[in-house]
Amino acid sequence: MYFSDLGFISLILALGFAIYTIVVAVWGALRSMPPLVASAKRSVLVVAFFLLLASASLVASFLTHDFGVVYVAQQSNLAMPWYFTAAAFYGGQEGSLLYWALMLSVFSAIFVFTSRRAPAALVPYVMATLMTIEIFFLIVLSTVSNPFVRLPVAPADGVGLNPLLMDPGMLIHPPMLLMGYMSFSVPFAFAVAAMITGKLDSDWLRSIRRWTLAAWSIQTAGLLLGAWWAYHVLGWGGYWGWDPVENAALLPWLTATAFLHSTMVQERRGMLKVWNLGLVIAAFALSIFGTFEVRSGIISSVHSFAYSAIGGYFLAFLAIIIVFSVGLFLYRLPKLRPEQEFDSVISREGSFLLNNLLLLGISFATLWGTIFPLISEALRHQEMTVGPPFYQKVNGPLFAALILAMGIGPLLAWRRTSSRAFWRNLGVPALAAAVCAAVLPLAGIRDIAANIGFAVCSFTAGAILYEFWRGTRVRHKHGEPYPIALYMLFQRYRRRYGGYIVHLGLVLLAVGVIGSQFFQVQQDSVLSPEQEMNVAGYQLVYLGNIDETRPGVETVTAQLQIWHNGQLVEYIYPGRQLYQNYSDQPVSLISINTFGLTDLYVFLDNWQGPSSATIRVFVNPLVPLVWFGGLLMLLGGIACWWPERRRRRPKGFVQPEVTSVSVGTGEEVTA
Numbered sequence: 001m002y003f004s005d006l007g008f009i010s011l012i013l014a015l016g017f018a019i020y021t022i023v024v025a026v027w028g029a030l031r032s033m034p035p036l037v038a039s040a041k042r043s044v045l046v047v048a049f050f051l052l053l054a055s056a057s058l059v060a061s062f063l064t065h066d067f068g069v070v071y072v073a074q075q076s077n078l079a080m081p082w083y084f085t086a087a088a089f090y091g092g093q094e095g096s097l098l099y100w101a102l103m104l105s106v107f108s109a110i111f112v113f114t115s116r117r118a119p120a121a122l123v124p125y126v127m128a129t130l131m132t133i134e135i136f137f138l139i140v141l142s143t144v145s146n147p148f149v150r151l152p153v154a155p156a157d158g159v160g161l162n163p164l165l166m167d168p169g170m171l172i173h174p175p176m177l178l179m180g181y182m183s184f185s186v187p188f189a190f191a192v193a194a195m196i197t198g199k200l201d202s203d204w205l206r207s208i209r210r211w212t213l214a215a216w217s218i219q220t221a222g223l224l225l226g227a228w229w230a231y232h233v234l235g236w237g238g239y240w241g242w243d244p245v246e247n248a249a250l251l252p253w254l255t256a257t258a259f260l261h262s263t264m265v266q267e268r269r270g271m272l273k274v275w276n277l278g279l280v281i282a283a284f285a286l287s288i289f290g291t292f293e294v295r296s297g298i299i300s301s302v303h304s305f306a307y308s309a310i311g312g313y314f315l316a317f318l319a320i321i322i323v324f325s326v327g328l329f330l331y332r333l334p335k336l337r338p339e340q341e342f343d344s345v346i347s348r349e350g351s352f353l354l355n356n357l358l359l360l361g362i363s364f365a366t367l368w369g370t371i372f373p374l375i376s377e378a379l380r381h382q383e384m385t386v387g388p389p390f391y392q393k394v395n396g397p398l399f400a401a402l403i404l405a406m407g408i409g410p411l412l413a414w415r416r417t418s419s420r421a422f423w424r425n426l427g428v429p430a431l432a433a434a435v436c437a438a439v440l441p442l443a444g445i446r447d448i449a450a451n452i453g454f455a456v457c458s459f460t461a462g463a464i465l466y467e468f469w470r471g472t473r474v475r476h477k478h479g480e481p482y483p484i485a486l487y488m489l490f491q492r493y494r495r496r497y498g499g500y501i502v503h504l505g506l507v508l509l510a511v512g513v514i515g516s517q518f519f520q521v522q523q524d525s526v527l528s529p530e531q532e533m534n535v536a537g538y539q540l541v542y543l544g545n546i547d548e549t550r551p552g553v554e555t556v557t558a559q560l561q562i563w564h565n566g567q568l569v570e571y572i573y574p575g576r577q578l579y580q581n582y583s584d585q586p587v588s589l590i591s592i593n594t595f596g597l598t599d600l601y602v603f604l605d606n607w608q609g610p611s612s613a614t615i616r617v618f619v620n621p622l623v624p625l626v627w628f629g630g631l632l633m634l635l636g637g638i639a640c641w642w643p644e645r646r647r648r649r650p651k652g653f654v655q656p657e658v659t660s661v662s663v664g665t666g667e668e669v670t671a
Contacts, residue, residue: 004069004148007057011148014050014105015138017043018131025131029124037124041112044127047134048105055102058147059089068154071095071147077160079552084161087170091161093310094147096178100291101137103182104130111186118190118207125193126186133185136317145310163579163587169229177222177249181287183215184252187259188284191277195328200273200335205263208280210641212256212263215283217637219253224630235588235603237522237618239626242391247370248290251363255283258359265349268414270339272349275356277336281325286367288318293370344416351409358402365394392517396449400456403510406503407460410467425466432462450518457507457514464500464507471497490639498639505632508625515597515622522619524605528612532563536619538600539563545610546573552580557589558604558613564595574604574615599623 021043028036058071062085067073075088075095090099108130115123141147161170187208194204226249231239240246259279262272292314342349369386376384411417411425436458440451468486471493475485490497525533527542534540541561548555557575561568572591579587591602599620606614 002066002068002150003057003060003064004066004150007054007061008142008146008148010050010054010057011138011142011146014047014054015135015142017046017050018134018138021047021131022128022135025124025128029121040124040127041115044105044108044112044131047131048109051098051102051105055089055098058095058098059086061148062086062088065158066154067156067158068150069147070149070151073151073155073158075158075161077158080160080166083171084166087174088161090174090178091165091170094141094145096174097137097141097145098147099175100178100182101134101141103179104134104137104185107183107186108134119199119203121197121199122190122193122204122207125196126189129189129192130185133189136313140310140313144313160579163577163582163585164233166587167229167233169225169233173222173225173229176218176225180215180219180222180249181252181291183211183218184256184284184287186211187215187256187280191280192325192328195277195332198332198335200277200332202267202270205266205276209260209263210643212260212280213637213641216253216256216260217634217641219249219256220630220634220637223249223253224627224634227630228627231623232590232592233588235590235616237520237601237603237616237620238516239623242366242369242388244370244373245290245294247366248286248293251286251290251367251370252283254359254363254366255279255286258356258363259283261352261355261359265352269349271342272353273336273338274333277329279356281329285318285321285325286363288314288321292318346412346417346422348409348412348414348417351405351412354405355402355409358398358405362395362398362402365398366391369394399510400453403460403507404456406506407456407463410463410500428466429459429462433459445519447518450514453514454511457511461504461507464504467500468497494642495640498636501636501639502633503636505629505634505636508629508632510629512622512625512627512629516620516626519621520618522617524614524616526612526614529610533615533617535617537564538617538619540602540615540617542613542615545607545613546575547610554578555589556604556607558607558615560591560602560615562593562600569593569595572602574602576604576607594624597622597624 021040024036024043025040028034028040061069061072062076063082065072065076065078065085071092071094072088075091076085080088088095090096108127111118111126111130115126118126190204190208190211194200226246227239230241256279259276262275262279265272266276292311344350369390372386373384376382407429411422411429413421433455437451437455440454445451445454468489471489472482472485475489476482480488521536523533523535525531527533529542529544532539532541539562541563543559543561546557546559548557555575555577557573560572560574562570562572570593572593573589574591575589577587577589579585588603591600593600593602599618601618601620603616603618604613605616
């Protein structure tokens with residue numbers, strides 16, 4: 001018996017138990033029979049076990065080089081290191097779908113273990129919804145995209161991974177992004193359960209807040225890792241090209257971000273119920289759309305697989321999700337009336353609504369640009385693509401407005417903000433923006449659009465830091481030293497100040513994007529040995545090429561010296577690798593050296609033996625802030641998600657009277 005046989009049997013058994021889960025969970029809920037619901041919970045764990053077994057079987061097939069399995073023969077060969085051989089598990093269509101199904105089963109099992117924290121009436125329907133999604137993937141894996149199909153005769157060696165995938169990024173980016181897509185299933189399942197049961201108060205929102213934060217954080221990590229991978233592998237000097245697959249990964253992140261903001265309005269004021277429910281549904285639908293886009297190959301992209309019949313299955317599943325969700329949504333619409341109305345546009349809830357409108361505007365523009373080739377081909381029988389200039393012209397101003405709104409939001413109170421308090425709170429961030437706008441032209445930066453962008457970022461950063469200062473100062477006035485006051489402020493209001501850290505990270509990321517987009521310098525030079533090129537104050541001296549040949553791969557590297565301010569800084573070796581099985585896809589070995597907040601990005605574009613080479617150099621200002629800002633966003637998201645420690649109170653403990661001090665926006669900081 002082969003590992004592949006065990007894997008396929010595991011898929012079939014998982015499918016059977018997933019169907020059983022739906023039946024007994026729904027029946028137990030309808031008949032109020034807790035034993036049936038408990039049986040459904042155990043069945044979810046069994047589904048997770050069999051999918052773990054199926055995944056382990058596929059990994060074992062890779063590690064034992066069982067080339068009798070079609071998928072193993074296509075994605076690996078004997079020359080690959082063991083870690084890339086194991087990572088080939090999700091390197092193609094079949095394995096990536098199995099990974100998607102595996103992680104869904106793992107998250108479903110985690111939900112079962114933590115289900116006591118969720119409203120009991122929702123639990124059976126959450127499990128049924130998750131297993132319905134699981135069934136779709138298991139049917140696809142068992143039929144049209146089976147990773148365990150065997151060949152009549154096993155070849156001696158396999159084809160191997162695409163060389164572009166044989167990079168450390170392969171070990172972390174694809175699994176993180178696929179997990180991000182999958183993780184929006186749990187909030188969606190809660191939304192469906194709430195609509196089915198009619199329990200549409202704020203309890204279901206509180207139940208899914210941490211699930212949504214987890215999904216948002218995972219997707220954030222996947223997007224950042226993808227940008228980093230593109231930056232150091234593809235050789236075009238950038239990290240985000242508005243490729244259709246990149247866009248598809250961004251869409252559920254944008255809608256989840258909008259949901260995390262508007263859910264606070266519903267929890268506090270009982271408003272935006274329709275909005276929140278729609279955002280949860282949209283986030284999951286867009287995650288399925290992203291999976292469909294990559295797996296079907298229907299839209300041309302450097303990240304997509306070849307055209308596959310599997311796209312029709314995903315399209316049908318997406319249509320079912322939309323029809324079913326919208327039908328439930330319309331049925332429960334009478335129960336989604338707001339409990340309160342907006343008292344004033346100039347309020348905290350007004351700023352959240354503005355944020356949501358801007359996020360959805362960016363989402364719509366990105367979705368439109370992504371699917372426009374399909375629309376143009378259907379209507380005009382001519383595929384017309386939308387390039388980065390479209391997104392920069394449309395999304396650029398929207399992102400600037402979003403960052404500005406992020407800065408204004410903390411200055412506003414709930415319900416209504418007095419004009420006196422607003423103008424008083426506006427002073428520090430406005431001063432930061434004014435100083436930035438005045439200093440940049442004096443420093444030689446005269447691009448109007450860039451200066452506006454930097455000024456907006458300064459405004460928002462000033463507002464966020466001012467919020468930290470005000471809260472810390474209040475606690476300090478009640479006897480805490482400043483470091484302790486800041487720590488306790490964050491500990492007691494982790495969700496709020498974790499959100500501010502996310503916003504501050506986004507501001508830093510935006511500064512990095514503005515610097516690298518507006519002030520990037522590119523230069524190409526054909527150099528002979530001992531010749532040099534000068535780019536933005538850096539001198540690169542070309543010393544010649546080095547050829548190295550190993551079985552199946554040829555490597556060419558150019559040796560260069562970097563000089564700056566008359567001093568030799570470093571030797572670098574940008575190059576290319578040509579693999580025998582993929583001679584038309586050379587892999588770039590890019591040299592990236594960081595000097596302060598500037599990247600010197602050097603790429604070997606072409607070569608003519610040892611006598612000359614074409615060197616392409618990008619000077620990318622402020623790119624390190626993209627990575628630092630992204631990391632800060634991720635840390636802020638994790639801080640918001642991190643569970644608060646529950647303190648045990650001694651018997652007979654009486655809650656003392658709480659003293660609260662207003663900090664000028666309607667928020668209170670407890671002393």
